[in-house]
Amino acid sequence: RVPSVVIRRLAIYLRVLQEMDLEDDRFISSRELGERAGVTAAQVRKDLALFGEFGKQGVGYQAQNLLYELKGILNADREIKVGIVGAGELGTAVSRYSIRRWNTEEDYGFRVVALFDNDPEKIGTDVEGIPIYDVRELAARVKELGIQVMMVAVPAAAAQEVTNLCLEAGIKAILNFAPTKLEAPEDVRIHSTDVTLELQQLAYYL
Amino acid sequence: RVPSVVIRRLAIYLRVLQEMDLEDDRFISSRELGERAGVTAAQVRKDLALFGEFGKQGVGYQAQNLLYELKGILNADREIKVGIVGAGELGTAVSRYSIRRWNTEEDYGFRVVALFDNDPEKIGTDVEGIPIYDVRELAARVKELGIQVMMVAVPAAAAQEVTNLCLEAGIKAILNFAPTKLEAPEDVRIHSTDVTLELQQLAYYL
Ligand SMILES: NC(=O)c1ccc[n+]([C@@H]2O[C@H](COP(=O)([O-])OP(=O)(O)OC[C@H]3O[C@@H](n4cnc5c(N)ncnc54)[C@H](O)[C@@H]3O)[C@@H](O)[C@H]2O)c1
Ligand SMILES: NC(=O)c1ccc[n+]([C@@H]2O[C@H](COP(=O)([O-])OP(=O)(O)OC[C@H]3O[C@@H](n4cnc5c(N)ncnc54)[C@H](O)[C@@H]3O)[C@@H](O)[C@H]2O)c1
Incomplete structure (x- = not known):
C-alpha cells in the first residue's frame, strides 16, 4: 500500500x-x-x-x-464514469465544469453521466444534457451506466444517508463536499473537500 | 511556527x-x-x-x-471579510453558499463583501446583493472594504496575474480554485483546492 x-x-x-x-x-x-x-x-x-x-x-x-x-x-488513461448526488448550486457548477472539460480536453478522463436529487422540481430535468434522476433510482443507474466515482453535494444532514445509498450500490470512491465526516468501510475511499475548513485555516494566519 | x-x-x-x-x-x-x-x-x-x-x-x-x-x-470569533475574483460558475456558487451561511448561522464568520470580474456583462451586477466590481478596482476596494481573504475562481491561465493584483493590494491569505500552482512571497498564505486533483487520486484506487 x-x-x-x-x-x-x-x-x-x-x-x-x-x-x-x-x-x-x-x-x-x-x-x-x-x-x-x-x-x-x-x-x-x-x-x-x-x-x-x-x-x-x-x-x-x-x-x-x-x-x-x-x-x-493513476488510471488516467481511461474513461471514468462519474455521478453527482445533489443537483444544487455546487453540484450543478461542478457538473458543468466537468462536462465542459470532457467535451474540450483530450486528456480529461472524468465523464459525468448522471446527477441525482430528491427534489421533484429537478428530477427529470438535466444539466447540459446530463439527466437528473431520482435519488431512489441511484443503485439501478449506477449499474446501468457503470458509475465508478460519486460526488456528494447534498446538505451535511443528508450526506451520510446518501453515502450509504452509494455504498449499497457498490461505489468504492466518493468525493464529499458536505462539511461533515462520512463513515464507510475500509475498502471504500472517501476524499472530502470543504471550503469552510480551508477558510478557517487561512484565518489562523491573519 | x-x-x-x-x-x-x-x-x-x-x-x-x-x-x-x-x-x-x-x-x-x-x-x-x-x-x-x-x-x-x-x-x-x-x-x-x-x-x-x-x-x-x-x-x-x-x-x-x-x-x-x-x-x-483560529480567529473564528470575529468577522473576516472575504472577496472573490471570478464571478463565474464556481465563484457565484461559493458566494451564494457563504452569503447564505453568513445570514443564517451565528458561528459563521466569513462575510463575502465583494466579487471581481473582467467581463463587462457582469461588472455592475450583483450576487445576492453583493456587488461585482471591475477587477481593475481590486486594490481600492480591498482597502475601502477591509478585505482580508481572497478566493481566486478564474481560469488557470489568469490565476497568477489575478493573484499578483491581490498581493499588490496587501492580501495575505488566498484560497485558490484554479488547477495550477501559484507563486507568492513567504509571508502570504495560499491554499488550493482542486476538484480534478481529488478525482485523479480517487481514480488510483479503482
Ligand atoms: N466550476 C467548478 O465546479 C470548478 C471545479 C473545479 C475547479 N474550477 C476552477 O475554478 C475556476 C473557475 O471555474 P468556473 O467554472 O467558475 O469558470 P467560469 O468560466 O464559469 O468563470 C470564470 C470567471 O472568471 C472571469 N475572469 C476571467 N479572467 C479574469 C481576470 N483576469 N480577472 C477577473 N476575472 C476574470 C470570467 O469573466 C468568468 O466570470 C477555473 O480555474 C476552474 O478550473 C471550477
Ligand atoms: N455551494 C458551494 O459553493 C459550497 C461550498 C462548500 C461546500 N458546499 C457544500 O456542498 C453541499 C451542497 O451545497 P449547495 O450550495 O449546492 O446546496 P444546495 O441546497 O444548493 O443543493 C443541495 C441539493 O441537494 C439536494 N438534496 C438534499 N437532500 C438530498 C437527498 N437526501 N438526496 C438527494 N438529493 C438531496 C437538494 O434538493 C439540492 O438540490 C452542502 O453540503 C454544502 O455545505 C457547498
Whole structure:
C-alpha cells in the first residue's frame, strides 16, 4: 500500500506534465519537475522509484514516457464514469465544469453521466444534457451506466444517508463536499473537500 | 511556527464542536473528540497542548470552554471579510453558499463583501446583493472594504496575474480554485483546492 500523500503528489506530477507542451525528445529532470510541483528533486525520485525505473541518472525522465507511465498508474488513461448526488448550486457548477472539460480536453478522463436529487422540481430535468434522476433510482443507474466515482453535494444532514445509498450500490470512491465526516468501510475511499475548513485555516494566519 | 497539519486538525476540532449541541456542563474526552474528528486521542492531546492547558487529566475538556479557546486561536470569533475574483460558475456558487451561511448561522464568520470580474456583462451586477466590481478596482476596494481573504475562481491561465493584483493590494491569505500552482512571497498564505486533483487520486484506487 502506497501512502496517500504519494498518490497526491503523483497526481500533481501528472497535472504538471499535462500543462506542459511536450516535444517528442523533451527530457525533464527531477529538479525541474520538483520545482513545478512544489517539492524537492529527491522527493520526486523517491516517489517515482516506488513504481519503477523511469529515468536515467544524470539525464532525467523522457517527459512523454513519464506522462504515459503516470497515466497508467493513476488510471488516467481511461474513461471514468462519474455521478453527482445533489443537483444544487455546487453540484450543478461542478457538473458543468466537468462536462465542459470532457467535451474540450483530450486528456480529461472524468465523464459525468448522471446527477441525482430528491427534489421533484429537478428530477427529470438535466444539466447540459446530463439527466437528473431520482435519488431512489441511484443503485439501478449506477449499474446501468457503470458509475465508478460519486460526488456528494447534498446538505451535511443528508450526506451520510446518501453515502450509504452509494455504498449499497457498490461505489468504492466518493468525493464529499458536505462539511461533515462520512463513515464507510475500509475498502471504500472517501476524499472530502470543504471550503469552510480551508477558510478557517487561512484565518489562523491573519 | 505550528505545522499547517496541526492547524488543519484544529479547524476540524472546531467544526466538530460547532456541530454538537453543547450543554453548559458538557465535558468531552480527547477520545470522543478524536473519534468524531477521525484522529487518535493522543493526537488531540498533543495538538491542544501546543496552545495551552485546556483539559484535566481523566476528566477531559469542558466543551464550551474548548470551543471558546479554539475560536480565539483560529480567529473564528470575529468577522473576516472575504472577496472573490471570478464571478463565474464556481465563484457565484461559493458566494451564494457563504452569503447564505453568513445570514443564517451565528458561528459563521466569513462575510463575502465583494466579487471581481473582467467581463463587462457582469461588472455592475450583483450576487445576492453583493456587488461585482471591475477587477481593475481590486486594490481600492480591498482597502475601502477591509478585505482580508481572497478566493481566486478564474481560469488557470489568469490565476497568477489575478493573484499578483491581490498581493499588490496587501492580501495575505488566498484560497485558490484554479488547477495550477501559484507563486507568492513567504509571508502570504495560499491554499488550493482542486476538484480534478481529488478525482485523479480517487481514480488510483479503482
Ligand atoms: N466550476 C467548478 O465546479 C470548478 C471545479 C473545479 C475547479 N474550477 C476552477 O475554478 C475556476 C473557475 O471555474 P468556473 O467554472 O467558475 O469558470 P467560469 O468560466 O464559469 O468563470 C470564470 C470567471 O472568471 C472571469 N475572469 C476571467 N479572467 C479574469 C481576470 N483576469 N480577472 C477577473 N476575472 C476574470 C470570467 O469573466 C468568468 O466570470 C477555473 O480555474 C476552474 O478550473 C471550477
Ligand atoms: N455551494 C458551494 O459553493 C459550497 C461550498 C462548500 C461546500 N458546499 C457544500 O456542498 C453541499 C451542497 O451545497 P449547495 O450550495 O449546492 O446546496 P444546495 O441546497 O444548493 O443543493 C443541495 C441539493 O441537494 C439536494 N438534496 C438534499 N437532500 C438530498 C437527498 N437526501 N438526496 C438527494 N438529493 C438531496 C437538494 O434538493 C439540492 O438540490 C452542502 O453540503 C454544502 O455545505 C457547498
